[in-house]
Amino acid sequence: MSKDKGFVSEITPQAEDFSRWYIDVIKKAELMDYSPVRGCIVFRPEGYEIWENIQKELDRRFKETGHRNAYFPMFIPESFFQKEKEHVEGFNPELPFVTEAGGEILEERLAVRPTSETMFGHMYSKWIQSYRDLPMLINQWANVVRWEKRTLPFLRTSEFLWQEGHTAHEDEADARKETMTMLDVYTDFVENVLAIPVIKGQKTPSEKFAGAVDTYSIEAMMKDGRAVQAGTSHYLGTNFAVAFDIKYLSRENNLEYCHTTSWGVSTRLIGALIMVHGDDRGLVMPPKVAPTQLIMIPIGPPKTREQVIAKTDELYAQLKAAGVRVRVDDRSDVSPGWKFNEYEMRGVPIRLELGPRDLENGVCVLVSRITGEKKQVPLDNIVAEVEAALEAAHNDMYNRALQFREENFYSVETLDELKASADEKRGFALAGWCGSDACEKQVKDETGYTSRNIPFETAETKTKCLVCGDDAKHTVVFAKAY
Amino acid sequence: MSKDKGFVSEITPQAEDFSRWYIDVIKKAELMDYSPVRGCIVFRPEGYEIWENIQKELDRRFKETGHRNAYFPMFIPESFFQKEKEHVEGFNPELPFVTEAGGEILEERLAVRPTSETMFGHMYSKWIQSYRDLPMLINQWANVVRWEKRTLPFLRTSEFLWQEGHTAHEDEADARKETMTMLDVYTDFVENVLAIPVIKGQKTPSEKFAGAVDTYSIEAMMKDGRAVQAGTSHYLGTNFAVAFDIKYLSRENNLEYCHTTSWGVSTRLIGALIMVHGDDRGLVMPPKVAPTQLIMIPIGPPKTREQVIAKTDELYAQLKAAGVRVRVDDRSDVSPGWKFNEYEMRGVPIRLELGPRDLENGVCVLVSRITGEKKQVPLDNIVAEVEAALEAAHNDMYNRALQFREENFYSVETLDELKASADEKRGFALAGWCGSDACEKQVKDETGYTSRNIPFETAETKTKCLVCGDDAKHTVVFAKAY
Structure with a gap:
């Protein structure tokens, strides 16, 4: 792990300045860095790996609910935005435009997608003819751009990563059912994977998605009491179907407009999980998406080092084989105390301390980042012990976040x-x-x-x-x- | 699976017009569609799933060789391209530029990335201080844009998907080793996963990457005898390190330039595997990336239908549990013959025909898309039979491609x-x-x-x-x- 120029040596306490605390921890833990382009960040490996774990969990859920992935062009002709009145009003102020390419001025300016209802609408009108083609259930993982005036890493950046599902249905009932199914998928994911309790509900008309009939959201409370919209699901009615001519021949042989939906979550979830769980010592990563779930630290005097490391490697192999995301820090040029602080700051949920005397007795010390609790655990049952500790950590985190929300x-x-x-x-x-x-x-x-x-x-x-x-x-x- | 307006009812024979054959099969099998933006295609679910399978296989190999993923901004300030002379000459003619955003003219035009050596270079110069930070081994999966004059779906499109690895090293030897390691990773992947034999070698100076010292490639022969560059790996020397000031304090306490590499493969691999393996009946998908590896088709008269489908479902569950990408087509409104043609056209490697009499005898018929061979296989050993057939299919495809290349x-x-x-x-x-x-x-x-x-x-x-x-x-x- 590399050092950073302008390394943050101290983390501002949350109570002193929550925003400073946030920037301090994400920089110090090397989750991101600012880029030379206004409002765009670099997702560094420690930050991007959280997103990869989020993707894995969500993608499985999307596929289990019948969706397939695709990829649509990121450039959208400007005229497409004009087709849906509310949509253009909502997004026009934030669009970046490509006006030149390959040394020539383009005849029509191309917007860089802020969301893809229009491009999906255009293609769906070609692909959908009959009720037999419905429902059409497609998701894409993509980068999108909204030229924001005020930005905040992960939570609001000009370019960000997300997924956007776009579906077309025979009627309102089926489209509304999809809208709710996906809101439930998001709720399940955010609560049971990110350990963040959410409030499910409907947006008021002034806060709904530009072009939607109804927008539903899940809202989470950060540790400063502010809200983050953690996911949205939109029932679009026939608004985009009319704008893009998405029609199908019904079971009764009539030409009907489809009812469509869209739904998305983004890399702002990374910001949310940091602001919900972090504390004055740094990050606290939800075990199910933590890049490192368990850090193993061999300790003890030099003369026992070889034997301790041999045992550590053996346990590491067992844990790795069981699917635990485990790392060993066996560097001898930094002290165990320094390492304890380092991995606490990085939010690794569980630490194992492996000393020569404990190992002789067939035990090691397991420390929870969340509760600070230390306990001896038997080595011959290490996988089950670690799995139970990770599960307990998840539950502790969820319960703490829920309690905080209830208190506020x-x-x-x-x-x-x-x-x-x-x-x-x-x-x-x-x-x-x-x-x-x-x-x-x-x-x-x-x-x-x-x-x-x-x-x-x-x-x-x-x-x-x-x-x-x-x-x-x-x-x-x-x-x-x- | 949806029908397409302008559905292609016939596939042009390869011998008659190879390019027409190619477009016919990728449209008919619903791998892609043209988009309203010049040179940009839509990767439809059947096509995108091939890319997902490619990603899974490659990503595992990247991580096994010590790389981590990250995500860098897609907008690159125009001035960055000016910093490396050959690089700007090579890429400038193909760059699209964002000149307006959020309703304002930008002070500096932003290129949409054609490749990211410059952005990585800029960030690496901030992150790398000492030899302890090296090697830095980062990959990203991203969309990139090159405004091409002549485009061909998958093989050459204005926007495409790829991965780009960017690494920094202490010295030439280490950087050259990385360059070769990644060329070997690509070779292993293309040969052993895509079943495409390749020729490994070095590019001549006029064909090397703009800004590289040396470029290495793997080259594959399509069925019309043309070549596709299936992957490239570049030793960049200190060219980008000098341009972006990527320096480190060496073990001898001297300030030295890093030696860097970059390497990439893209969605053109989808085009390559189609042109290497396809035939006049349509696609032939390499089993290891085929979205559907096995199609099960129940046959026989209506009175036995229920019993045949019950048995099919049972076998399906077994195969699914074993990790086979299997689908069942039990529609009763299309004939088995139609289905046989359909899945042959879509290139599904193995078909199981399940008839009432066979099932009574504890067997079914397994048909290979590649060799056309039909054989009875016992149901009580179905997983092993299918796995062996998939392995044999892969080997047959590789050997046929190799023989074709040797003949030409x-x-x-x-x-x-x-x-x-x-x-x-x-x-x-x-x-x-x-x-x-x-x-x-x-x-x-x-x-x-x-x-x-x-x-x-x-x-x-x-x-x-x-x-x-x-x-x-x-x-x-x-x-x-x-």
Whole structure:
């Protein structure tokens, strides 16, 4: 692992400056670096490997739910964006354009894709003729670009990596079912793989995807109380089908428009898992996506070194064969104490300390990054011990994140109450909303809180709008968001 | 599987028009479609899945040889290309430029990456300080763009997918070792996974990568006798290290330039495997990357249907569990004969026909797409039978491709001989070459043949240059190339 020029020697405490803490840990742990292009980062191997593990888990789930991957061109003719009115309004301000190529000025400018509803729409109109071709269920893993004014590594960058699913269906019921299936896939993944509890719900009209009929999201709470939208799933109705002429011959022999959906998650999940789990010592990686799940550190005096390393290698081979992502740090020019700090900072969930006396007694010391708990474990059962410790670490992380969210989830009746709490508290506020854009906008203007979503499940149902006091149509989660 | 507007009902025979045959099969088998952007194709699921299988196999090999993946920005400031003289000359004519973004004209134009030596170089100069940071071994899977005048699906498209490895080393010896290791990884992969025999060798100076000291390639022969460069590995010397200031403190405490390498393969491998293995009935997929390795087709009269399908499902589950990529086509509205043709056209290596009488006798019929051989195999040993058949199919394909190459590999003494043979023959020609650019250019101008590489191993060593008759410095493989 290489050293960095401008190496960050200290990590700013979270309570002092959460944003500084975030930048300190991701730089120090070598997850990313800034690039010479505005708002674009380099995903370094330690950061990219998290994404690879995310991809593996999600891709399996997509395939199990009947989807196949494909790859569509990243350049999109400018005219395509004009075809869906809301879509162009939503994305036009953020588009980069290729205007010259191969030494010539292009006749039509090409946008670099911010999302691919238009390109999929164009191709689907060629591929879909009959109900027999439906549903069409395609996903792509790709880079996308949105020329953002304010950027933050992983959470908001000009170029980022994501997956975008695009599906076409015979009718609304089937498309809505797909929309919910994928929201459930995301929920399962984020909760059970990333150990992040989420709130499932529907976006308000002002926050929905440009061109969607309905947008659904999962929202997660960071350790500074802010929200991150961790995944979205859109029911697009026939909006893109009409714009791109995606029609099929129905079972009743009528020519009908398809109902389409799209859904995506991105590399912002990396930012989210850091901000949910990290602490003042550095990263805390969820075991199921951690590049290194287990670090083994041989200790003891030089004269026992050979024998300790031999035993370590033997255990390493066993763990590796069992599928554990394990590394050994047997360098002799850095102290065990330095290594302990280093791998704590990098967020490795489990550490094994292997000393000569313990090994003689057939045990070693297992230390949890999450709880700090140390315990002796028998070597002859090492794989099961490590697997149980990883499972426990995942559960600890999820429960801590859930507890934190519950402690920072409150309820307000009026805008004044929200204003007051926005100054002293952090977290998510539950409030009633009449459904008007004006009231929603007033909340945003006066508090900086935006509506995150209208949760599917909530312990409390509000009856009055926090702004105008009229009857509440919805109970909404408001928060400051990344 | 969807039907296509403009569905190709017939496949042009290879002998009649090889290019037409190629387009016919890739369209009919739904591997790709043309996009509305010039020279950019859509990789449809059937085509993209080949790439996914290629990625899986290669990625494992990269990691086993010590590399890690990362992701670098696709936009590269124009000024970066100016820093390495040969590099800018080589790539400038093909660059697309983003000149506007977010509604504003950019101060510096951004190229969309054609390859990333410059961006890696810039970042490596920040990350590498000491010999302890070396070697730095990073790969990325990415899309790249080269604005090509003449395009051909998979083989030459404006946007394509590839991997690019970029490594930095202490000295020439270590960098040259890496260059050869990766050429060997490619050779192993292309021969043992794609079943394509290749010729390993060094590119002549006029054909080397823009900015490299030496370029090495593997070259494969298509069924029309043309060559496809299937992979390249470059020793870049200190060219990019000097241009981007990639220096390290050596073991002797001196500040030294790194020696760097780069190496890549792309989605053109999909085109190559089609052109090497396909025949007049359609695709023939190498078993190790085939999206479907085995198709199971239940046959027999309606009254036995239920029982046949029950048994098919049971066998399917066994094969699936064993890791075979198997599908069942139990549709009752298309005939077995239609299905046989369909999956032959799609190149599925093995077909199982499951009829009621055979099943009663505990057997089924296994048909090889490659040899056409049919044989009865016992059901109680089906996994081993299928695995053996897939292995045999791979070997048959490799041997046929090798035999074809040997039959179309000839030797010439003079340019006149090459000119004559270029008209009547197809294939690769071995000839002596004095080493001058002028002679090489004359071969190209008068025959359309280009030097493919200087093979590491050759049965014959030429002593005279085919053009000028001077002493030959090298024995070179010449061919028409895609």
